[in-house]
Amino acid sequence: xxxxxxxxxxxALLAAGIGWVLSAPTRMSEAEAAALKAxxxxxxxxxxxxxxxxxxxxxxGAKGDDLLKLGGGLxxxxxxxxxxxxxxxxxxxxxxxxxxxxxxxxxxxxxxSPDGKNLYPAFPYTSYxxxxxxxxxxLYAFLQSLPAVDGKAADHELGFPFNxxxxxxxxxxxxxxxxxxxxxxxxxxxxxxxxxxxxRYLVEGPGHCGExxxxxxxxxxxxxxxxxxxxPAPTGEGTIPNITPVEGGFGSWxxxxxxxxxxxxxxxxxxxxxxxxxxxxxxxxxxPASDREAIAAYLKAIPPVSK
Amino acid sequence: MRIIRKAAVLGLIAAAGFAAAAAQAADDPIATRxxxxxSVGAAAGLGGGMMKGEIDYSPAAGKxxxxxxxxxxxxxGDFFPEGSDQGETGATAAIWENPDGFAGELAKFAAATTxxxxxxxxxxxxxxxxxxxxxxxxxGSCKSCxxxxxxxx
Numbered sequence: 001x002x003x004x005x006x007x008x009x010x011x012a013l014l015a016a017g018i019g020w021v022l023s024a025p026t027r028m029s030e031a032e033a034a035a036l037k038a039x040x041x042x043x044x045x046x047x048x049x050x051x052x053x054x055x056x057x058x059x060x061g062a063k064g065d066d067l068l069k070l071g072g073g074l075x076x077x078x079x080x081x082x083x084x085x086x087x088x089x090x091x092x093x094x095x096x097x098x099x100x101x102x103x104x105x106x107x108x109x110x111x112x113s114p115d116g117k118n119l120y121p122a123f124p125y126t127s128y129x130x131x132x133x134x135x136x137x138x139l140y141a142f143l144q145s146l147p148a149v150d151g152k153a154a155d156h157e158l159g160f161p162f163n164x165x166x167x168x169x170x171x172x173x174x175x176x177x178x179x180x181x182x183x184x185x186x187x188x189x190x191x192x193x194x195x196x197x198x199x200r201y202l203v204e205g206p207g208h209c210g211e212x213x214x215x216x217x218x219x220x221x222x223x224x225x226x227x228x229x230x231x232p233a234p235t236g237e238g239t240i241p242n243i244t245p246v247e248g249g250f251g252s253w254x255x256x257x258x259x260x261x262x263x264x265x266x267x268x269x270x271x272x273x274x275x276x277x278x279x280x281x282x283x284x285x286x287x288p289a290s291d292r293e294a295i296a297a298y299l300k301a302i303p304p305v306s307k
Numbered sequence: 308m309r310i311i312r313k314a315a316v317l318g319l320i321a322a323a324g325f326a327a328a329a330a331q332a333a334d335d336p337i338a339t340r341x342x343x344x345x346s347v348g349a350a351a352g353l354g355g356g357m358m359k360g361e362i363d364y365s366p367a368a369g370k371x372x373x374x375x376x377x378x379x380x381x382x383x384g385d386f387f388p389e390g391s392d393q394g395e396t397g398a399t400a401a402i403w404e405n406p407d408g409f410a411g412e413l414a415k416f417a418a419a420t421t422x423x424x425x426x427x428x429x430x431x432x433x434x435x436x437x438x439x440x441x442x443x444x445x446x447g448s449c450k451s452c453x454x455x456x457x458x459x460x
């Protein structure tokens with residue numbers, strides 16, 4: 001009997017040990033880190049808009065130059081609890097001004113903070129992990145050029161078990177995947193492959209469209225079989241629409257309709273963009289027209305999700 | 308005499324019609340405000356189609372689009388009584404939680420349509436460039452309100 005208890009204890013310790021190891025925050029390899037170099041802030045500005053950084057890290061309702069003051073504070077009230085966007089301004093004490101490029105890249109692609117903690121995926125590193133080293137270097141240079149904003153944002157308000165950061169290490173092992181979601185264009189005869197791939201990069205990477213437009217499972221992971229098939233709004237009221245080329249729905253939008261919507265905020269029947277998509281649309285309007293066309297080309301050639 | 312009586316009867320019928328419409332509006336503010344917003348969508352479709360060059364421009368059509376927007380801007384806010392947040396509606400709770408904010412958005416919409424009406428004169432903006440200058444700001448007021456006061460869809 002005593003032996004059995006000891007055996008159980010040993011097993012439990014072993015499981016805890018394995019869990020501890022598996023939940024450790026990961027980082028880039030030395031080779032990956034060595035390949036990084038700080039880039040061009042002017043190019044980084046486009047990456048900044050493509051990534052929608054200001055939508056969460058600027059003050060709520062900010063317009064114009066205020067979108068470049070990244071003091072954080074926006075509260076995302078989700079089923080997992082309230083996430084508060086942190087200060088990512090260039091303040092050395094309250095923001096990310098003291099971060100190295102490697103620190104920044106580890107946060108963006110591994111969801112790991114400079115002091116070795118797991119970050120919550122409300123910060124969409126599950127998408128940003130697909131970004132190129134070049135874009136990360138440019139974005140870093142641009143962010144460091146922005147004004148410092150004083151003051152740390154409040155802490156997240158999360159209940160058990162979501163308040164245990166260590167546990168996110170396991171979550172990341174399951175859900176953090178840098179492979180493309182859609183490997184090849186589908187359901188279309190003629191596709192400009194380079195344009196489609198640019199669209200895929202923008203949508204699956206910096207644009208992080210899937211984070212809201214794809215349904216999540218109970219563990220908070222995206223259901224990739226229903227990629228961009230729509231979902232209940234993660235914050236606020238309503239639903240996020242299905243943007244796959246489904247008959248009787250988004251499939252009726254032409255490439256030009258999609259590009260025009262992203263530029264102007266008007267749907268083909270002249271309804272206007274609303275809710276959180278207003279920020280997204282205004283960001284997309286700042287990109288070159290070819291990027292909006294690329295997003296349209298991608299969205300028109302992905303598997304339709306009918307529900 | 309007979310003609311006068313006929314006119315009076317017709318007038319009564321018309322008045323009854325208005326009364327019925329008003330009663331319906333009071334009974335179902337959601338249906339009324341949705342009808343107003345669908346007229347806004349139709350006017351935006353007409354105006355936007357002309358701005359994109361998909362529909363030939365005419366001053367009368369330009370004025371119709373602007374006048375429709377003006378009528379909507381001045382009346383729309385009257386159909387959000389307490390309790391009408393329940394039911395099949397795209398209106399967010401923020402309308403009733405922050406009535407001043409909502410009124411401010413409606414005021415922006417009305418200011419844009421009033422300027423457009425003034426610019427369009429008796430027979431409508433003379434050409435497409437004049438129309439764009441008048442109608443562009445009207446379209447611009449849609450999303451600043453929808454950002455906060457309409458449910459995501």
